[in-house]
Structure formats: C-alpha cells, structure tokens
Amino acid sequence: MISPELSTGITIIFYSLAVATGIAGMLTRRPILRKWGCCIALAGFACQTLVLALGFHTALPNGLSAGAYFQLMAWFIVLCGILAWVKLRQEAPLIFAAPLGLMLFIMSAPFLTSVIVVPNLLSTAFYTLHVGALFLSLAILSLAFAAGGLFLFLENRIKSKRSVTGVWMDMPALSMLDTINAFAVVTGYPLFTLGILSGLVWAKPVFGSTMTGDPKEVVSIIIWLLFSILFHNRLARGWKGRKPAQLAVCIFLLCLFSVVVVNTLMESHHAFLKH
Numbered sequence: 001m002i003s004p005e006l007s008t009g010i011t012i013i014f015y016s017l018a019v020a021t022g023i024a025g026m027l028t029r030r031p032i033l034r035k036w037g038c039c040i041a042l043a044g045f046a047c048q049t050l051v052l053a054l055g056f057h058t059a060l061p062n063g064l065s066a067g068a069y070f071q072l073m074a075w076f077i078v079l080c081g082i083l084a085w086v087k088l089r090q091e092a093p094l095i096f097a098a099p100l101g102l103m104l105f106i107m108s109a110p111f112l113t114s115v116i117v118v119p120n121l122l123s124t125a126f127y128t129l130h131v132g133a134l135f136l137s138l139a140i141l142s143l144a145f146a147a148g149g150l151f152l153f154l155e156n157r158i159k160s161k162r163s164v165t166g167v168w169m170d171m172p173a174l175s176m177l178d179t180i181n182a183f184a185v186v187t188g189y190p191l192f193t194l195g196i197l198s199g200l201v202w203a204k205p206v207f208g209s210t211m212t213g214d215p216k217e218v219v220s221i222i223i224w225l226l227f228s229i230l231f232h233n234r235l236a237r238g239w240k241g242r243k244p245a246q247l248a249v250c251i252f253l254l255c256l257f258s259v260v261v262v263n264t265l266m267e268s269h270h271a272f273l274k275h
Helices: 004-028 031-053 066-088 092-111 124-159 166-170 174-207 215-236 242-265
Strands: none
Touching (some): 004 092, 124 174
C-alpha cells in the first residue's frame, strides 16, 4: 500500500508543476501553457481522488490524521476550480485553485501522523455532514476570494487609468468576476450555515453546551455573521462590484486564520495538535 507520505509527495509534485506551468502561461500569454497547467492540475486531482478512493487516508487505525483534513479541503478547492474551468471555459479559476491546493498539501505534511480522535457520541453520518458542508463551502468561498481579489486589482488599474495590457488582457472581464463572486456566495452560504448549525447541535451532547466559548466557535460565528451580511446584501440589496469583492476576500482570509492559526496554534476542541 502507498504510504500517506508517498501519496502526499506525488500529489505535491503534480500541483507544483500545474502551478508553475499555469502561471508561466499567464505571464507569457501562451494559451497552450495555461491549458497544460490545467491538465496537470487535473492529473493531480485524479491522483488524489484515487488515493482517497483506495482509503490511503485512513491508514492510521484510530481516525483521520490532521494532514488528511488539510488534503480533503484541498480536494474540494481543486474540484471547484475544475468545475469552474469546465463551466466558464476559463483557465483562471483552476490556475488560482491549484496554488491553494498546493499550499494545503504542503501544510498537511507535518500532520500526517497526528490523529484527530472523533468523540464516540458523534455518529459518522453527522460528522460527515458537519465537516463536508464546511469544507465544500470553504472551497466555493475560495473561488469568491480569487474572483474578488482579481476584481479589486483590475478595477483599481482601470480607475487609475493604468494600462490593462499584456497578461491582464487574458483575465476574465469584471462582470464575469462579479458573477463568480455572486454564484459562490449564493451557493456557499447555505452550506456554511448547515455546517455551523450541525456543529452547534453536536456540541450540546459532546461538550455539555451549545456554545462553549471555544476559539474556533467564536471565529466561526464571526465568519458566519459576515457571510450573512454578504449573502443578504447580494440578494436583497443587489450588491455588485467592489463591496462584495472586498467582503469575500475578508471572509476567506478569516477562514484561513481559523484553519491555520486556531486549529494548529490555539487551545481548542478543534485543535489539530493538543498542547
């Protein structure tokens, strides 16, 4: 059986090549390189999917490792990038998703042997709902982050009357970026809400209280409130352009803080490493 370390290394190689090729294609404005970058990313995704399907991520007897959670999140993010590539016929979403997937795989390496023990009171189906809904919503939100960040950059260049030539001419139009942002918000918010609610329901029998003051809970509620504002204003007030782009970027950065800092460096029920 392929070890988690070997499968991680193979996938990192695929995603590294995809990132290098895709970015080179954007900088040199060579469509063939962008397409090759996407194809290599697709190969890396297929490799990771095979590893998951064969159960290599369950090699540890007492549960999933913290590294496996990072890799599952990477899988969801790259999947969303692939779907956006196919749907929009734009390489940019997958080229932007590949570096995020690569980053998560690199982050996963030190945690491949750190087992996260799931409480006995939590059923497998319920835990899958909680984690799956949150991971998928974060993957979708990563598209809003990429689209929002690029929107802000390109809009600033246009407003400051700087040239939008060269590599920037191959970027999606501002209207397309805003559409990606809107789609990600409308689909990602219900999933994030489902993940939060299932977690609160789970907390009562496991920890004795719906809200325990855990840092992960506090940060997650803040993220949910900001996400609610973005979702409401998108639908009810017709928000478009700069404001939703800025808020989407802010929300995703808070999500990264939650995963990278809270889960790894702070005392929390959700900590990947117990202090």
